[in-house]
Amino acid sequence: MYNKDAYIYENLRYKTVAPTLLPHETIRDTKLAGYEIPANTTVLVNAFYTSHNPSVYEDPFTIKPERFLDEHGAVLPPGHPARYNSVGLSFGSGKKSCFGKNLAETRIFLFLANILQKFTVLPVGDLPDRDVKNYKLVMVLRPPSVSVKFIRRQ
Numbered sequence: 001m002y003n004k005d006a007y008i009y010e011n012l013r014y015k016t017v018a019p020t021l022l023p024h025e026t027i028r029d030t031k032l033a034g035y036e037i038p039a040n041t042t043v044l045v046n047a048f049y050t051s052h053n054p055s056v057y058e059d060p061f062t063i064k065p066e067r068f069l070d071e072h073g074a075v076l077p078p079g080h081p082a083r084y085n086s087v088g089l090s091f092g093s094g095k096k097s098c099f100g101k102n103l104a105e106t107r108i109f110l111f112l113a114n115i116l117q118k119f120t121v122l123p124v125g126d127l128p129d130r131d132v133k134n135y136k137l138v139m140v141l142r143p144p145s146v147s148v149k150f151i152r153r154q
Contacts, residue, residue, distance in 0.1 A: 006068035013086030019048035051086040
């Protein structure tokens, strides 16, 4: 069984909803990865690439919640590259991080746990392609629709 946080982090990583984060602007001349970026330059962050970067995530297009666990099964700390390059970018970090991050993560867990406690969820028909590379881009990445039926547990 996986750690619930590792499962949530892996799904947030794999299914990057906003492939490009909101524009930011440099406040001073900056050097990043060997590039000179002048002050007042608009910068866009490619969150899809950072959360699927093969130098950070082995086999990035496969869902593996264990990539967010250390050798003892504990969730990796927030500064670890695996967390920073996906979850960190989704919610931001430092002083300007999203104040709703903890609420969002707990709500995701509670929402899923509540449904799975009460229902068996089964697909109606064939499952669509789940490869995130084939999702449609409509301001955000949109996975294909799927029909499911909920069977109340006894």
